[in-house]
Amino acid sequence: MTTATPAKARTLTMAQAISEATAQEMERDPRVFVMGEDVGKYGGIFSATTGLLDRFGPERVMDTPISETGFMGAALGAAAEGLRPISELMFVDFFGVCFDQIYNHIAKNHYMSGGACKYPLVITTGIGGGYNDAAQHSQCLYSIFAHVPGLKVVVPSNAYDAKGLMTTAIRDDNPVVFLYHKGIMGLSWMSYFEGSTNAVPEEPYAIPFGEARVVREGSDVTIVTLSQMVQKSLVAAEQLAADGISAEIVDLRTLVPLDRATVLKSVAKTGRLLVADEDYLSYGLSGEIAALVAEHLDSIRLKAPVRRLAVPDVPIPFSRPLEQFAIPQVDNLVASVRGLMNAKIY
Amino acid sequence: MDATAEQLLWMYEKMIEIREYEETMARVYLEGKLPPRIQKGLAFDIGAGPVPGEMHLAAGQEPVAVGVCAHLRRDDTVVGAHRPHHFAIAKGVDLDAMTAEMFGKDTGLGRGKGGHMHLFDPAVKFSCSGIVGAGAPQACGAALAAKKLGRDAVAVAFFGEGAANQGAFHEALNLAALWKLPVIFVVEDNKYGISVEKSASTAIASNADRAAGYGMPGVLVEKNDAIAVFDAAGAAIARARRGEGPTLIEVKTDRYFGHFQGDPETYRPKGEAKALRQHDPIPALGALVRDLGLLDANSDAALRERIVARVQAAYDFGRNSPYPRPEDALLHVFAE
Numbered sequence: 001m002t003t004a005t006p007a008k009a010r011t012l013t014m015a016q017a018i019s020e021a022t023a024q025e026m027e028r029d030p031r032v033f034v035m036g037e038d039v040g041k042y043g044g045i046f047s048a049t050t051g052l053l054d055r056f057g058p059e060r061v062m063d064t065p066i067s068e069t070g071f072m073g074a075a076l077g078a079a080a081e082g083l084r085p086i087s088e089l090m091f092v093d094f095f096g097v098c099f100d101q102i103y104n105h106i107a108k109n110h111y112m113s114g115g116a117c118k119y120p121l122v123i124t125t126g127i128g129g130g131y132n133d134a135a136q137h138s139q140c141l142y143s144i145f146a147h148v149p150g151l152k153v154v155v156p157s158n159a160y161d162a163k164g165l166m167t168t169a170i171r172d173d174n175p176v177v178f179l180y181h182k183g184i185m186g187l188s189w190m191s192y193f194e195g196s197t198n199a200v201p202e203e204p205y206a207i208p209f210g211e212a213r214v215v216r217e218g219s220d221v222t223i224v225t226l227s228q229m230v231q232k233s234l235v236a237a238e239q240l241a242a243d244g245i246s247a248e249i250v251d252l253r254t255l256v257p258l259d260r261a262t263v264l265k266s267v268a269k270t271g272r273l274l275v276a277d278e279d280y281l282s283y284g285l286s287g288e289i290a291a292l293v294a295e296h297l298d299s300i301r302l303k304a305p306v307r308r309l310a311v312p313d314v315p316i317p318f319s320r321p322l323e324q325f326a327i328p329q330v331d332n333l334v335a336s337v338r339g340l341m342n343a344k345i346y
Numbered sequence: 347m348d349a350t351a352e353q354l355l356w357m358y359e360k361m362i363e364i365r366e367y368e369e370t371m372a373r374v375y376l377e378g379k380l381p382p383r384i385q386k387g388l389a390f391d392i393g394a395g396p397v398p399g400e401m402h403l404a405a406g407q408e409p410v411a412v413g414v415c416a417h418l419r420r421d422d423t424v425v426g427a428h429r430p431h432h433f434a435i436a437k438g439v440d441l442d443a444m445t446a447e448m449f450g451k452d453t454g455l456g457r458g459k460g461g462h463m464h465l466f467d468p469a470v471k472f473s474c475s476g477i478v479g480a481g482a483p484q485a486c487g488a489a490l491a492a493k494k495l496g497r498d499a500v501a502v503a504f505f506g507e508g509a510a511n512q513g514a515f516h517e518a519l520n521l522a523a524l525w526k527l528p529v530i531f532v533v534e535d536n537k538y539g540i541s542v543e544k545s546a547s548t549a550i551a552s553n554a555d556r557a558a559g560y561g562m563p564g565v566l567v568e569k570n571d572a573i574a575v576f577d578a579a580g581a582a583i584a585r586a587r588r589g590e591g592p593t594l595i596e597v598k599t600d601r602y603f604g605h606f607q608g609d610p611e612t613y614r615p616k617g618e619a620k621a622l623r624q625h626d627p628i629p630a631l632g633a634l635v636r637d638l639g640l641l642d643a644n645s646d647a648a649l650r651e652r653i654v655a656r657v658q659a660a661y662d663f664g665r666n667s668p669y670p671r672p673e674d675a676l677l678h679v680f681a682e
Binding site: 033059064065067069070071072073074075076077078079080081082083085097100101104105109110111112113114115116117118149150152173174 | 423425454455456457458459460464466467468471473475477480482483484485486487488489490491492494495501513514517518520521524677678679680681682
């Protein structure tokens with residue numbers, strides 16, 4: 001007797017998932033094109049555009065000069081004419097050379113036109129540290145983009161989400177900033193968290209913005225997080241489970257729009273909140289989530305004070321022990337949750 | 347390419363319209379901003395009156411706008427700068443909606459969300475920006491779109507000579523030449539970046555010389571004259587439409603008002619603005635059209651009357667339109 005083996009689900013790296021979503025949308029909509037540094041033959045420094053040049057040619061997959069103000073402005077101008085550019089900012093750290101086009105124009109022109117003009121474009125960009133690239137190539141900075149009204153901000157943690165969210169980003173009529181963490185792209189030259197490479201359907205699908213995902217259910221503590229830190233949190237949660245601590249993990253997936261309801265529901269259930277973030281501690285995402293919960297203490301009873309784990313307001317240092325200290329690691333997550341379990345509200 | 351009778355008349359009419367618009371705004375803008383109607387001790391109150399905020403007027407710079415826009419079609423794109431009224435009028439932006447925008451009214455181009463530096467009229471592909479130099483790369487994008495879509499439309503970026511020292515300008519020139527984009531960069535040299543003279547901000551006398559560094563033609567128009575601009579722009583735009591790439595044009599022009607209304611202009615030699623008006627480009631073109639027999643004294647007067655009425659109607663529309671509801675501030679952050 002033979003048993004049919006079920007077809008093994010196809011897995012993709014996050015980089016493959018992003019380029020597959022892009023290819024499928026380019027196939028579907030001739031207005032979509034890609035521009036940026038090394039997006040052509042090289043396929044993107046972090047492989048987000050691998051294979052696109054061969055398939056769509058240089059008219060639709062355009063290598064640009066190292067001239068971010070030039071091509072971000074051009075993306076806006078092309079979007080105003082009805083095209084749908086995907087414009088890659090190689091490292092998010094480079095926003096400093098082109099932010100005027102992004103925050104003063106791409107983000108605001110729809111508003112300043114009273115809704116008369118639309119700018120359907122996607123800015124893709126690599127974020128995050130953990131591989132010793134130092135202070136100018138290791139930041140996350142998503143809070144800066146989320147702070148400016150008019151930009152949607154997407155920060156996926158795995159391949160399945162990345163494909164669905166990228167599809168939604170390209171179809172959206174607004175500017176979307178799509179930030180992928182280098183340490184979960186599944187690159188062959190950088191160690192990564194394997195949980196980010198997962199089963200991805202071949203057919204196109206869209207994941208709506210503003211829907212956080214509970215990636216692990218738990219009853220003692222809620223970890224609100226995003227991007228690579230989701231993968232770190234999953235590892236931490238396994239260790240905590242061995243100690244009998246049940247952690248629930250909420251992956252925000254998009255910062256704008258933000259799924260406040262899922263955060264509040266989870267914290268109401270567990271009564272404890274740890275915000276785990278790879279961005280800088282002060283004036284950013286972790287403070288935003290803490291404030292959200294503080295504003296709802298009339299309907300949420302906390303069992304412990306809110307805790308935040310983030311980069312302690314220092315630039316990302318180069319040397320391995322320094323960087324490992326500055327960027328929250330699995331051990332820090334475990335220790336923070338344990339501390340939270342012992343903390344009390346007076 | 348000589349201007350046709352129709353083009354000459356159009357330029358003349360538009361220059362008068364722009365001047366009438368700016369002279370009217372110069373008065374209207376000051377309503378409610380001067381003592382004794384403002385807070386005691388102030389000489390001027392920028393946020394008061396029916397047209398609040400900054401106000402940059404372009405009287406004197408009309409030849410640049412009309413000389414270029416005489417060649418443009420509705421489907422060509424114009425990106426202007428912080429001093430945008432002359433470009434907007436010459437590109438055919440709706441005068442009522444544009445004026446209402448400056449009054450902050452719900453009937454404005456941006457429903458009161460943009461104001462005079464941020465005018466968007468997609469019907470005629472006009473936009474502008476308050477950030478010096480920012481429009482140049484955006485015009486490249488419009489030109490790139492035209493090329494990708496197989497259209498022979500062009501894009502024009504207008505900005506002042508101060509913008510030619512911005513990185514955005516240099517990046518845009520490289521991009522345009524590299525990709526052979528149908529874009530024309532037009533520098534209005536009105537001698538001052540706010541208060542700083544060009545010689546104190548720019549290492550070379552003519553920005554047109556910078557074109558050579560990017561592998562594109564550079565043209566200097568030395569006279570604040572509509573026909574001279576028309577000739578230079580005509581060649582550049584025809585070249586762009588033929589797919590032969592971008593051109594940089596610098597025009598030496600004159601700013602009759604301050605950088606903004608209320609500018610004490612302490613940096614200007616006394617009487618300079620008055621002296622500049624001795625070389626007003628509008629009477630010069632008027633003399634030409636009359637010499638050519640295109641207008642006589644009666645039809646000239648009738649034309650001016652029509653323009654004054656049109657401009658007055660736009661100001662009345664702006665003034666009498668309703669404000670948006672305060673809570674409409676929350677609308678239009680995102681497209682639905």
